Amino acid sequence: MNKTVGIIGLGIMGSAIAPNLIERGWRVIGFDIDAARRAELSKAGVIIAADATQVARDTPIIMTSLPTPAAVMDVAQTIANSGQPPRIVVELSTLALADKLRFEAILNKAGHIALDCPLSGTGAQAKLRDLVVYASGDSRAIAQCTGLFADFAKQSADLGAFGNGSRMKFVANHLVAIHNVATAEAMVLAERAGLDPKMVVDLVGPGAGGSRMFQMRAPMMVEGVYEPATMKVSTWKKDMAIIAQFADDVGCETPMFTLTQPVYTQAMAMGLGDQDTASVFEVLKKTIITDPKSGAGQ
Incomplete structure (x- = not known):
């Protein structure tokens, strides 16, 4: 298994998940528009990318944890325009279903696989790996992410069709x-x-x-x-x-x-x-x- 993963969005959840993955042997390449977040996570061992395009280039699985629909769509479009081979893009944010479906459509059109995987738990719970991953979408892609999920969450489940998460x-x-x-x-x-x-x-x-x-x-x-x-x-x-x-x-x-x-x-x-x-x-x-x-x- 290639233990390289990208994280776009190093806020409350992303910043808590990344160190747990590093501790369990993952090479984490991350990006956030906030310079202070980038500096903080660099000290924790995250390889800081120049932008989201670099994350898409260097990682086969990308997790996004972002605060607004606009930010999520912007990142989806960036990955879609990156010219990279198919990536699995795991969307962790809490968004309206319509926004998740737009995210999926943008990525699918470019040949990537989008998963809807919101998390149950707070930032404090994330630090303790006390999260549940509500995974939905392509079952083979979810299976490929099972080991990743196990290294930052206590439980994950495949809930079937995209959006059920x-x-x-x-x-x-x-x-x-x-x-x-x-x-x-x-x-x-x-x-x-x-x-x-x-x-x-x-x-x-x-x-x-x-x-x-x-x-x-x-x-x-x-x-x-x-x-x-x-x-x-x-x-x-x-x-x-x-x-x-x-x-x-x-x-x-x-x-x-x-x-x-x-x-x-x-x-x-x-x-x-x-x-x-x-x-x-x-x-x-x-x-x-x-x-x-x-x-x-x-």
């Missing part, structure tokens, strides 16, 4: 949106009840009421520190809009998910866009009213 990711993120706000509400409740917040984290997390989001985000809420962000509120708002559109497209009402949306919107209004989504705790602390006659903590 994104559909699974939308379902997962629907729950993440709810669990994160539920965690914040529970921590406000505990605080108003006079409970030791650290004990709440230690005892609720492992119990029946715990969740992965509680385990990850409740400690951040206790400390009141939301940087560095494992998922920025601004990015999450983009993802939530995609999920809402997806649910509408399939004709499924999402009452619980819909109730969480104003909380994230308020976080943006409070200037928390670059903070971790755990910062919704600050929103609820300001908006949840406690009855002064309740006798909390007595």
Whole structure:
């Protein structure tokens, strides 16, 4: 197996995945438009390419992890125009299905194979290889990537037709949106009840009421520190809009998910866009009213 892989986009996810691959014997060639990211990842052992065209030239498998549809389409077009033999291009971002299909069409027309492989997990989880890869597209290409996935994720699955990976990711993120706000509400409740917040984290997390989001985000809420962000509120708002559109497209009402949306919107209004989504705790602390006659903590 040729253990050379390209990564275009060295942001929260790309920068966490690359060192894990290097540690497991991969030669990683990466590119990002941000010079600071390039410098940081060069120190971690990534071979920094001059541009996306060089990544396409030098790597048989390319992973893209990018923040916007425009960036993804630009990279797809760059790879398509590179004049290279067929490459497997693994798209890891969370995008609307229509954008993923445009990405696939651009690459397929140029003879490349596009895979839709969004990741379940945060940047913090990526550092620990605690990710799930929702792979979809050409089954032979996915099989060729199985070893790669195993070296930066704990689990991967072939979900069949291109786009099913994104559909699974939308379902997962629907729950993440709810669990994160539920965690914040529970921590406000505990605080108003006079409970030791650290004990709440230690005892609720492992119990029946715990969740992965509680385990990850409740400690951040206790400390009141939301940087560095494992998922920025601004990015999450983009993802939530995609999920809402997806649910509408399939004709499924999402009452619980819909109730969480104003909380994230308020976080943006409070200037928390670059903070971790755990910062919704600050929103609820300001908006949840406690009855002064309740006798909390007595």
